[in-house]
Amino acid sequence: MSESTEVAATAQTGAVVSGASASLWSDAWRELYRRVTFWVAVVILLFMGLLATVPSLFTSLGPNGRCDVRQAKLRPASWNPFGGGPHPFGTDTHGCDYWAQMVHGTRAPIIVGFLVTGIALALAIGLGSLSGYYGRLLDTVLSRITDIFFGLPLLLGAVVILTAFPSHGVLTESFVLGLLWWPTMTRLMRGQVLSIRDADYVQAARMLGARDTRIMVRHILPNAVAPVFVYAMLNVGVVIGYEATLDYLGVGLQYPTVSWGLQLSQAQEIFTDYPYLLIYPAVFLTATVLSFLLLGDAVRDALDPKLR
């Protein structure tokens, strides 16, 4: 077995080919390599990732650490954050160092962004493949369920369900958003599978006696998943924006957790007098969301030769 079949299978799907050959992914990589926006996005995201994983590199304080109410709402000494002073970014309404809070506020939104997208992507790939491949009754039922969830405005659904939940941790929020997020991706996946289902190489595989699962996983999935993946990448940024909105409305994460959304929520009443409380976290948040969008855009352009 093994070697010759492996080579044959690889040649059929064209998925694992690497090196100098002109496969879809190596072509895409060559295209990406030249894009400035791609590298800008990657650098920003690496920085945010570092903030999220090792916050101690950037601040010696813990989350909500050494807050002093007598030091509340200290404006930053100057708009140049490298100007020195004990609180280069000022302090928040509880007298916590704003820079430290922003550093610790990175982790929650990024985890939520990836978890929600992961849950939605898993559901979309599973349900979309099944409904696109088998068609008939299963497709009808799954598509109607998708329609129902699609008809529910996302923000409304999230607010109602999150209010019902007794706990408001990162996991709860991700779970609820993930449950509401899958319909768009599922439709995309279903459409992809539908367009590939009757391709010649799929017919060939079926005639060679491949089982349904093998056809789905080895032949259809690698060729159908690229646009869904790109959408998911763009989506991480959108989820992070939504997470902040839910925090702002007061139904997302709650106090002992630190997140950009909560900081913005705190700033809302007094931002006319203390604009820095709104501006700093908003800049961090926007930069992160923007990087995910740019990354997704760049990858999509690279993968889709039609748009070149």
Added chain:
Amino acid sequence: MVPVLIGTTLLIYLAVFALPGDPIRTLGGDKPMPPAVYQALRHHYHLDEPLIVQYGQYLWGLLHGDFGETLNGQPVSDVMKTDWAVTARLAVTAWIFELVVGIGLGVWAGRRKGGVVDTLVLSGTTLVIAIPVFVLAYSAQLLFGLKLGWFPTAGTDDGWPYSYLLPGIVLGSASLAYIARLTRTSLVENFRADYVRTAVAKGLSRRRVLVRHTLRNSLVPVITYLGVDLGSLMAGTIVIEGIFNLPGIGGQIFTAIQIKDGPTVVGIATLLVLVYLFANLVVDILYGVLDPRIRYE
């Protein structure tokens, strides 16, 4: 359409009535309620029956145009009637704004792919999508309302459209960005089609090729998005109405969720879903107008 309406309302119904806490006890305030009154109220709101029976009764009432009663004893339809107009005006303002400016920007950018305008529109729209809507709302309020004084900052005193302009623009901004990008991409793709080459070869003017041949075909995905978007605009008012202090159903439903006023939440949510479904129906009909190949037998 009907299954979607039933499914979606059922979903919201289940979620709302799974909210922890007893709304009837909350009604009594601090004092404990006499058991007889408590039972009577529970019976009045059908809370003593199984959830699915309650839902059946609710749907039956809905069919007769009865949205039920809030926990203050007011008919939900009365609550909606007063606030509905505000939200409808806000959403329609946002919708018109994103339709006109979004398609306009998309066409402007798509006419010359890779040009200065194209690059500017693409980067500008990406930035708008990346800023959370409430941050945009506060910034716009501060800049255009307080500092420059171009628009009223809150309330509806100046009537439509003036009071609704700034909130509407903010509400529609993210969708505007999507529409501009969608129009642009669709236009760029269609410019390469054979029928466009034919039209140019026939010697038609640039304008006619753009408007009558390319744009008409490019608008199909944009119209789809516009239809779906009306529903999310309605939901987006939850955030915007609070910031600009507009007395609409977005603010109403948010308060209702917090005080566990189930009938109001489900009533308003049902209305939003109805709007969404109606917009989709209109879109389906519009497809046929835009693309004669699509026929409804």
